Amino acid sequence: xxxxxxxxxxxxxxxxxxxxxxxxxxxxxxxxxxxxxxxxxxxxxxxxxxxxxxxxxxxxxxxxxxxxxxxxxxxxxxxxxxxxxxxxxxxxxxxxxxxxxxxxxxxxxxxxxxxxxxxxxxxxxxxxxxxxxxxxxxxxxxxxxxxxxxxxxxxxxxxxxxxxxxxxxxxxxxxxxxxxxxxxxxxxxxxxxxxxxxxxxxxxxxxxxxxxxxxxxxx
Amino acid sequence: xxxxxxxxxxxxxxxxxxxxxxxxxxxxxxxxxxxxxxxxxxxxxxxxxxxxxxxxxxxxxxxxxxxxxxxxxxxxxxxxxxxxxxxxxxxxxxxxxxxxxxxxxxxxxxxxxxxxxxxxxxxxxxxxxxxxxxxxxxxxxxxxxxxxxxxxxxxxxxxxxxxxxxxxxxxxxxxxxxxxxxxxxxxxxxxxxxxxxxxxxxxxxxxxxxxxxxxxxxx
DNA sequence: GACGTTGTCAACACTCTGTCGAGAATTCTC
DNA sequence: GAGAATTCTCGACAGAGTGTTGACAACGTC
Numbered sequence: 326x327x328x329x330x331x332x333x334x335x336x337x338x339x340x341x342x343x344x345x346x347x348x349x350x351x352x353x354x355x356x357x358x359x360x361x362x363x364x365x366x367x368x369x370x371x372x373x374x375x376x377x378x379x380x381x382x383x384x385x386x387x388x389x390x391x392x393x394x395x396x397x398x399x400x401x402x403x404x405x406x407x408x409x410x411x412x413x414x415x416x417x418x419x420x421x422x423x424x425x426x427x428x429x430x431x432x433x434x435x436x437x438x439x440x441x442x443x444x445x446x447x448x449x450x451x452x453x454x455x456x457x458x459x460x461x462x463x464x465x466x467x468x469x470x471x472x473x474x475x476x477x478x479x480x481x482x483x484x485x486x487x488x489x490x491x492x493x494x495x496x497x498x499x500x501x502x503x504x505x506x507x508x509x510x511x512x513x514x515x516x517x518x519x520x521x522x523x524x525x526x527x528x529x530x531x532x533x534x535x536x537x538x539x540x541x542x543x544x
Numbered sequence: 545x546x547x548x549x550x551x552x553x554x555x556x557x558x559x560x561x562x563x564x565x566x567x568x569x570x571x572x573x574x575x576x577x578x579x580x581x582x583x584x585x586x587x588x589x590x591x592x593x594x595x596x597x598x599x600x601x602x603x604x605x606x607x608x609x610x611x612x613x614x615x616x617x618x619x620x621x622x623x624x625x626x627x628x629x630x631x632x633x634x635x636x637x638x639x640x641x642x643x644x645x646x647x648x649x650x651x652x653x654x655x656x657x658x659x660x661x662x663x664x665x666x667x668x669x670x671x672x673x674x675x676x677x678x679x680x681x682x683x684x685x686x687x688x689x690x691x692x693x694x695x696x697x698x699x700x701x702x703x704x705x706x707x708x709x710x711x712x713x714x715x716x717x718x719x720x721x722x723x724x725x726x727x728x729x730x731x732x733x734x735x736x737x738x739x740x741x742x743x744x745x746x747x748x749x750x751x752x753x754x755x756x757x758x759x760x761x762x763x
Numbered sequence: 764g765a766c767g768t769t770g771t772c773a774a775c776a777c778t779c780t781g782t783c784g785a786g787a788a789t790t791c792t793c
Numbered sequence: 794g795a796g797a798a799t800t801c802t803c804g805a806c807a808g809a810g811t812g813t814t815g816a817c818a819a820c821g822t823c
Binding site: 366368373397400447448449451452457458461462464465468487489492493495496497498499500502503504507512513514515516517520521523524525527531532535536 | 585587666667668670671676677679680681683684687706707708711712714715716717718719721722723726727731732733734735736739740744746747750751754755756
């Protein structure tokens with residue numbers, strides 16, 4: 326796979342480099358990691374597997390990445406960028422139900438699309454401080470946005486006071502993460518993929534508004 | 545396959561304790577593991593650490609446990625037994641708010657009391673199928689009870705229809721697990737220990753009843 | 764006082780990680 | 794286009810862990 330031969334757009338001299346370029350090697354490692362993560366956990370993948378998959382020796386692997394966790398981190402960067410993109414909680418008042426649904430669906434879809442990476446990111450958190458920190462930052466971002474949205478809905482009178490907005494936001498976001506992880510990993514008590522979205526949206530709306538049919542702003 | 549799989553190399557009771565009995569050694573290993581888990585993760589604890597802590601050599605450790613995961617499994621047995629004991633969802637109709645609160649508080653307290661074990665149990669899930677399965681069974685138990693309670697409240701007319709009871713139960717229980725884990729591990733977005741209970745109880749009540757002040761049965 | 768059971772450990776075989784240093788390939792500089 | 798600088802590559806090493814083997818000691822039992 327990633328048979329290397331073509332299209333580096335590298336040499337204008339028409340001479341094919343006898344050696345594959347560094348960028349290509351790096352990409353090959355990333356691709357190998359993603360492929361292998363679809364089959365087994367990072368814990369069951371050795372640096373040697375990654376190196377061989379990319380057509381290099383183990384020591385050479387270390388020229389590109391400090392560890393296999395570093396590879397996952399690089400893979401996570403992409404995932405994170407994509408997951409963020411679907412959130413637009415600023416518009417919450419306009420169509421609460423729709424905005425909540427689309428926001429949750431966006432993360433849901435992104436995770437589904439990159440299942441191996443999403444799963445590994447969560448699983449490796451326990452072992453790798455760097456992964457833990459990156460994930461932490463991402464969750465923090467989601468929580469901040471959710472908190473602001475809840476507060477604004479309360480200010481507008483559409484949502485009742487109650488649990489501190491930030492606590493509510495944390496619990497709901499952590500719930501999503503855990504529910505996604507459960508269904509993605511196929512573990513024991515998990516919600517069916519098709520029902521997942523409905524359940525999460527309903528809980529968010531009930532927890533924030535006290536009803537699954539909150540009033541939209543009549544501008 | 546549900547009998548004590550935890551102590552791999554153990555055999556029949558009835559043996560009279562000798563000088564330094566096997567049971568004592570086993571307890572010493574367990575105690576060492578619990579102590580060490582208060583300082584670092586299972587991943588950072590070697591079998592040698594466990595053996596030395598219990599005053600035996602590494603090979604001897606394997607006489608008592610098949611691996612360090614097996615030690616955690618034994619520790620989990622206690623935790624699980626205790627966590628289960630505080631739940632009495634059968635009485636939900638009598639005092640919804642109080643029962644939910646006491647149920648969540650019970651698990652919360654148990655986890656706090658055995659923080660190292662609770663934390664390790666969740667963290668090691670990713671690596672150890674046996675731990676994953678045990679945890680799975682426990683969650684399944686919580687979910688079954690919650691589902692039955694929700695359905696009974698709906699039948700009684702105290703809780704509205706909506707999301708399938710089981711899906712609701714799964715999401716809420718997974719939320720609790722994740723929120724507890726976050727605050728226990730001191731990770732980034734987490735609810736303050738003192739506010740945790742209020743937040744979770746409120747979300748449970750809102751998700752099930754649509755209000756934080758559900759009606760109790762007026763027998 | 765032999766006998767099986769329980770308990771013990773030195774030594775071994777193995778897997779995996781991460782590093783070092785010597786050198787090959789490619790690009791830069793004049 | 795020769796040499797220097799940079800980028801890349803890997804054989805060989807040093808360690809940390811894991812789990813197993815086989816010999817052997819202590820003890821209760823008959």
